[in-house]
Amino acid sequence: MYRAHVLVCGGTGCVSSGSPKIIDSFKEELAKKGLKDEVAVVQTGCHGLCAMGPIVVVYPDATFYAKVSVDDVPEIVDEHLLKGRIVSRLVYRENESDGDEGVKSLNDTDFYKKQTRVALRNCGVINPESIEEYIGMNGYEALGKVLTEMTPEDVIDVILKSGLRGRGGAGFPTGQKWKLARELVQDGGPKYVCCNADEGDPGAFMDRSVLEGDPHAVLEAMTIAGYAIGANQGYIYVRAEYPIAVERLKIAIDQAKEYGLLGKNIFDSGFDFDIALRLGAGAFVCGEETALMTSIEGKRGEPRPRPPFPAVSGLFNRPTILNNVETWANVPQIILKGADWFAGMGTEKSKGTKVFALGGKINNTGLVEIPMGTTLREVVEDIGGGVPNGKKFKAAQTGGPSGGCIPAEHFDVPIDYDNLIAIGSMMGSGGLIVMDEDNCMVDIAKFFLEFTVDESCGKCTPCRIGTRRMYEILDKITKGQGTLEDLDRLEELAYYIKDNALCGLGQTAPNPILSTLRYFRDEYEAHVVDKKCPAKVCKSLLSYTIHADLCRGCTLCARNCPVRCIEGEVQKPHVIDQEKCIKCGACMANCKFDAITKE
């Protein structure tokens, strides 16, 4: 029996920074010191603080070690686990200046204090490859309750009352979806339950973390939904680029079958349910519900017009519900703790919590779960630790290529579905990219448009051709060749595509342009009228200059220039040939005398 548990993060972030080797090393060191039977090493899902990985947490004292390397392991084993002395140099410090005072246990950090973990409650706490640990955290109890005590109508009623809305971005009431799928078609034929794990937004990784950290929660929730709508088959559509998530889902499904929690006659109720995996090849459009179902059917992943909605005719033309991973992760908790508990969190129309993937210009890159109604300021400044290097916050991008930018003036707007739409963005799946004064908003819009141009499936004209034309106009503007008429044309085109595209991909593709035009029109105009990029990002509008009075003629810039466009004699001021310059910035980065500026 164990007196201490060493939890090593096995999320994708920490795996790529080397956590598997750390696990091996812990096992080896513990065996060497004869502690193998006293200390358990557990691989967990994502803790959320990916910037600080690899992360190791030692219980029972919940000591939170950050950026642990294999070389640190013998010291942790020797000092902490053998002698009980915390290795303070490795303990996570919220501020570099905290010194030894900064020794923090997991739950004392600002990063975790303001969070409410519902969907992520087991991530970083249990071993995702152990069904027993999931059961130890009340797992499958909701399913047991549903199958032995509740009618399908009761289940739908609880989900409706909880106010849970789809976490994939659109925010459709989950209970409503289930109710329609149960009631609209009652011919006794098959129905299907699907899980959308085709997380495609650049910068979003909350679904991956749930699958990696708590796969059984998704299986349990899908089985509950199967009972509620009268389905016996579920499909999880997960992208093949998530190998760890796929692996853990496979293990979880096998374990659930072994324990009789999937399969025939679950809990002796006469209810059968099975779940199969379908791997997506990574097309963004396959995150759209009709395209996803088409892809599961084995056809090319393209959307189709709605209606008919999937609740009537979805997968294999049968009634189908599709929910996102994070939505599923909330369901067992709602059944166990009740609709009122869930509805007690959040704002009037958006209940519960939302997971955000923090990225971009922010100190604590990672995953956070907050109650709906938390302000952007709290997320960025308190939980995210603010913008690094003393730079000024400029905007936050939510919703990825379908969303928009929220400028600093809306910093105190409570985050929920309706508020975000009102200020021209959307919840999206929950990517939150923070931008500072060094980000050019035209360039950001161009980046997202480049993505949608690539990912447009080509089935409908507004999206296939429209997004390409919008991208070309943006490209022209960033090269300083745009006109004011281009801005008007861009806006007109954006609204046209929004109204006419076939599916969600095209309908939301103009959002990054519309929201940046709305809040940062002055930046667009600076590019067009003054031929300047205020954030100094767009290369065509920049020039590097060596100031003769500051240049000592050290030749460092000339030697580092990849195109050899800098000339000058030793100890005499150098000059850049603007014709040849490719604006790579190598000269400026190497100058020891701050003699080079960019304009």
Place this chain on the structure above:
Amino acid sequence: MKSLEELKAIREKVQSQMNLRDESGTDTRVVVGMATCGIAAGARPVLNKFVELVQGRNLTEIQVTQTGCIGMCRYEPIVEIHEPGKPSVTYIHMDAEKAEKVFNDHLLHGNVVTEYLIPAKMQA
């Protein structure tokens, strides 16, 4: 899985192994001094004895943990018992046998084993 009882049985079994990760802090804590001094004086069998006894009885509300050197190396192995709402108790010169007595008398029945405490005249 045929019944809720079956699920509950698994849950309870696993929970006793996982309760270390609960930080709610209302638990009784048995802290064994495990610095070099403590280990040299024989703290390891004491620690193992406590772990074994607590786990054996499935006492999820008791945590057995370790600490570093408290500075009174001549009294090692030292065991401190922290119970919520009570002053903490320090036992000295422990061994596995004494640990068993402390477990039975103190942890199970609430009677402090006075003969293992630091003698009053030395306490200053």
